[in-house]
Amino acid sequence: MASRTELLQGTLDLLILAALQAGSLHGLGISRRIEQTTRGAFAVQPGSLFPALYRLEEQGWLESEWGESENRRRAKFYRLTRAGRRQLEAETKSWERIAAAMALALGAAS
């Protein structure tokens, strides 16, 4: 297993928004999607995931509805709202700027 990386403050929100870009998922699904896409670097614990989902929903970036999971069980599915999509774009841009700046700084240092 790849070594786990500590989540930066605020990164979790961005990861969740990104995970939902392709379509709606339920809570555990989001957690697995993040683990897959980051190749196991980030494993989101339920104790952090669920509070974040409620927070994002209250902020109006996600909406939820009950549906059926792939295992034919009832589950609560989340998807991006229009505001959520805008938020994702904005945060992605700002993240890219930071990442580029960090890469430059670290590259200059080495």
Next chain:
Amino acid sequence: MSRLAHRVWVAIANRFRGRRFEAELDRELASAVEELTGEGLATGLSPEEARRRALLALGGVEQVKEAVRAERGGVALERLAHDARFALRALRRAPAYATAALLTLGLGIGGATAVFSVVRAVLRAPAYPGAERLVHIWATWPGGSGNLGYPDFRALAEHARAFESVAAYESWGGVSLIRDGRAVRLATSFVSTDYLPMLGAAVERGRGFAAEENAMASGRAVAILSHACWQRDFGGDESVLGSVIRLNRAPYTVIGVLSPSFRDLGQAESGTVAPDVWLPAASAPALLGQAPLTDAYSIYWAVARLRPGVSLTEARADLERIAAARAHEDPVARARHGLALQPLRERLAGPATRPAWLLFGAATLILLLGCVNLASASLVRLERRRAELAVRSALGASTGRLVQQLVVEAGVLALSGAVTGLALATLLTRWLGAWVQAHVAALVEQRVDGGVLLCAATLAVGTMALFGVVPALAFRSTELRAALARGGSRSASAGPSRLRRGMAVVQVALAATLLVGAGLMGRSLTRLLGQGMGYDTADLLTLRIDLSGERYADGAARIRFADGLESELGTVPGARSVTLWGPSMLANATWVVSVFPEERVPGGPEAFVQAFRHSVNAGALGHLGIPLRAGRELLASDRATAPLVAVISESLAKELWPGEVAVGKRLRRVDPALPPIEVVGVAADAQHRDRYSLDDLAAGIGPCGLGPQRDVYLPYAQRPNPSLTLAVRFSGEAAGMEQAVKRAVAHLDADVAVSDVMLLDQRLRRQESAPAAITLLFAAFATFAGFLAALGLYGVVAQSLELRTRELGIRLALGAQAGRLVRREVASGLGLAAGGAVLGIAGGLILGRFMSALLFGVGAADPATLCGVTGALLGLAAATTYWPARRVIRRGALRALRLE
């Protein structure tokens, strides 16, 4: 903005969605568990094992729920309300604790707030318009200070640059109002033109003084009445405006009536009553029977308004300049005179400042003591609730959450305490306010205002922090799991118990500090009262007579009246002796004379010794019971035309002629034109002034702090003052004697008013009432503090014994002697008390230094007080530890063992 609106909306909506939210969260988490379980089953696990792993992967359903709840908008508010409800329930389950806490906080916050309202009133500018720029001005000279003369005032009014306006006033005198054949004494205030407008005095009816009516050189005979006088002496009759009234037989036209809300500055001086009538300053010489407006009669105080932007230092420099000009103008009389000023606020409230701060400090310490007790009690409660808290912690409550809940509980108590305290403070403030005005500073007005409310709020928050947060923090969560592991069985944990012992030490220290202060004040007061006056004060009826006005302008007329009064009263049955004493007995208003031995050459005016001057009738010293040390008493033969003679006090004789016989020597006065006075007798020292004047204390003069009694007694016939005190020693009824004296005065001259009738002992008691009440209040505070400290110590000891009941039982079972165990417990309690006492004595020494100006006859570090307080506290500590130790060890311990 819209984001904020959205969040507020969510917070509000969540308030109403609580139940649905919880249900939804439950369902969502349940579905996650099922999902995980299903996956487990698919990999071939048993259903039980699959479910167990699912729950494990989720990391505790309750913890997740709690984390989600914490993220919800408006959750803080909801939680606070929930915690407050929970706290109320918890307190209802512990009514004894809740009542004790509420009482302690209510009394503590109430007491401190009420005393704070006094401090605030004392520090606040008086209720005159623009009062922060008003200053009080007086004269100084080598070895003394006092009233200004008229020329001083004129120089101020004409030449001062620092002031917008300067006004003069004199509020000590009185005149006879003659109306319907009866004489009534009216208290007067002689004021310059600017005085009433400067202080914002509102005229209720009629008008104020016009400038030309009040010109110092040529005032008109006009008068303004007080509202009270208008009601009392004129029945509130409108027609009195513009009419002519007779004051000391002279006609004066009434031009106005002042509003009852106006408070005259003269009332700031102790022993002065509110004026009945305001008169132009220029009328004073005629009405009071005094010489024209020269420096010889310095009777005025001045009050001035600083120009905007002028500092006190600049104003003082200005005064110095004027004083120098005066000295240049009149080198004989004013050579070493100066002018001084202080903010009016200090003048009016100065006497109360130090006692007020002292009492506020004491009240705050009491509140602190109460808080420490509550903190201690809430630690015990926490110990008892340890099992409950441990369970809640295990069920998912975070430490922060538990601490918050405990703080909210403290907050609920502190808030209720503050409300109770504020109600109490409102009552106390009314009572204290009346007391301060009556005894300490007449012009200090207090009320519950914003500042006082702020004080109560600050105290409430402070107490909450002290007795809520500190114990909660001390009780860290690390212990909780251990407590759960022990199954909630009782066991002592070192942390909180050490904290509580520390708190007990602090309590004893605080109480010791206050007790040292109270002890010093009590001893000082006992010394003061036990000192005696130096004469027999029993059965003396005293009253004031003013022989002023045209009829008594001549000294011979005053002497005739005095002689007549003496012989008239000599025939009254029950009157054992009649003493005439000018100007007053036991008052602050004393007249001084500067003297020096005639045979020696003085180094200058400052070499003269200032002594209090009393004009007395023949035999007065014998009548009062002041023993003669040498020579003779003043006799009837010391007439106006006879050589000038005096009896002087023993201390003055020793100062002027050390090691020599004073009788037969002569006194020189500053003005070489005045004839010398022969000393014919030396009398034992006696007290004639107010012995504990707060005015003196504020001026830096301690109780009886004027040093040795320097008194000069002159025959009334040779120095006939217009104002005198009559003292009749009588047997029988005081009321009958008062009537007889009034009849005798009226028989001699129906126009002479008698005022201020009182037994001398009553006067003494009234003067003692302020220091006695301050001492008593402080002693009450200190005793209460001692009680709280004892309670705190008892709590610590009892709790520690209770927790160690098993251990003690085992020791007993193993053959330890009960007596020795008890002694060990008492010794440990005494150790705490001794630690506290040492700290407290150190605090007491600091307090003593702060108080030293208020003390008489005891040093700030009085060994007797320090030993007494230490002894008392150790005794109290021994008693409070002995009883619980005895009870637990003799009875409880073995039984507890048997039960196990």
